[in-house]
Amino acid sequence: MKIAVIGSGYVGLPTACGLASFGNDVVCIDNNEEKLKILNSGTMPLYEEGLQELYEEVKDKLKFSGQTSDINDADLIILAVGTPMADDGSANLQYIFQAAKDITPHLKNDAIVATKSTVPIGTNDEIERIINRSDIHVVSMPEFLREGYALHDFFNPDRIIIGTDNENVYNRIRDIYISHIPAERIIQTNRHSAELIKYASNAFLATKIQFINEISDLCEQIDADVSDVSIGMGMDSRIGRKFLNAGIGYGGSCFPKDTNALEYMARQHGVKLGLVSSTIRGNHDRRFNIASRINDQIKNLDASAKVAVLGLAFKNGTDDIRYSPAIDIISNINYKPIYAYDPKAMQNAKKVLSSNVTYTKSIQECVKGADIIVILTEWPEFKELENAEFEKPTLILDYRNLLDSGKMTIKKNVTYKRIGQK
Known part of the structure; x- marks a missing residue:
């Protein structure tokens, strides 16, 4: 054909x-x-x-x-x-x-x-x-x-x-x-059903992400571990394990756009989608909540400290930064310069982030001598931090729960914090 x-x-x-x-x-x-x-x-x-x-x-x-x-x-x-x-x-x-x-x-x-x-x-x-x-x-x-x-x-x-x-x-x-x-x-199907299947699918997945992020916040207050909760929930075949990874919220070209479009479309037809509306608001607030958490850790640093951020793309496997939570988070960190590295998305990020960001050529260059390391995208190569040695006290804020907490919590000179743990 x-x-x-x-x-x-x-x-x-x-x-x-x-x-x-x-x-x-x-x-x-x-x-x-x-x-x-x-x-x-x-x-x-x-x-x-x-x-x-x-x-x-x-x-x-x-x-x-x-x-x-x-x-x-x-x-x-x-x-x-x-x-x-x-x-x-x-x-x-x-x-x-x-x-x-x-x-x-x-x-x-x-x-x-x-x-x-x-x-x-x-x-x-x-x-x-x-x-x-x-x-x-x-x-x-x-x-x-x-x-x-x-x-x-x-x-x-x-x-x-x-x-x-x-x-x-x-x-x-x-x-x-x-x-x-x-x-x-x-x-x-007929055309209208096909059109709605896509919107309904993406809205459901976005809601699933926002749900586990809210459960993650609760875990941090009651000494539960969101990773264990996610695994336990996901073993139920009615729920499934996918899209139950707590983190910084959804981004990209689809979920933000499609949830808003679905809400707008429903409103035009006199239908209130309360669950979708709540998901949109919660996901928007999530990235700024994460930025606030980072700022709480940074506020006592002196001017010579180094802040390193790993990850700019909205998720791993792509160079896409559209509606990336990482971009909004970095834009709201009250410190400069910020050292950043992403294996694929740096050229795109340079087009939208301010000059306060210094881009590095490797993970090693980014994190070398850092006082705080923030993980914002779940690139598998960032797991090499599990085998790294740190010569000075370093706080690692793993907002993707990417690293092995068992390895990181016993590492010399490292204070390790994950999402969804007290």
Whole structure:
């Protein structure tokens, strides 16, 4: 099949490379000239585990273009452009509507337009009105790719949702995946249900994160350990272990945007989503609560002390800093300079953080001689602190519960504090 993917971001690129690996001829369209130069040089412009390697394998089946007319022979056009959060919390749909307008003159007869972007209920109805052609089929097909694990999720999806009432269109899309994905994981719904499945899924996961963070706060007051509580809860198959890691709150391009958009959408329909609203407020407050905790530890330091922060990305496995709690926390630490290191996200962080931050080339350089070390992203390489020696008294604030507390609490010159312990 010939496929076009509109957008070459954290969703578009893994999707394009994955579909090319299935043997499809794929063209990826983007209007960012700088990004296209990078792509056409053979380099991925973002970090995603395994993406560069997969591209090298499929590059003969994949091309990049800034010309929308290059979709003119595509059987399937996938919309994977951003739907960022507007000031009022709603989803900003200008990019996806513009994409729909741009592709319309170039769509061949009987083409399918599938929306991967996360969009509010009714958005695909509007896309259908924009295209305004009875021979074109508009489908809602939300993505469920986790940043850092996007390729794993593409090739091993929990489900593929195809939102269409047209059985023939459903089967045409299903045929792309059926040789690679178990049939029972491919689900047909109507468009509105497909749109809501994505929002409801992300809101539920965000609520789960906020819930365990609140339980973590309680643990700190009653001499319980949130790690043990999480394990005990997660062993219940009705609950599950995933997304029960206490920390600094959720971030990234999805959960903050999608919870706010869902709340806004419900409000527009006269429905109050109290649980979602509480999750949004709690997660917002979480990062500033963490910053306050750090400031309480810093306030007695003299001017020559060194504060080191490990982690800038909103989670490990990505260079994405969008709505990263780490960025807000660092911005609210009352000390300068702050030494920082992240294996992938420093170039992006430099664009938004103040000059009070000094970026280092390695973990070792960042933490050397530090009086306080703060862990804000759960990169596995930060676990090398478990084997490090500290020549001076050092306070380690592990806000991701990444390190082995058994090793850290007996380490010479180290005072070690975790989330969710008294």
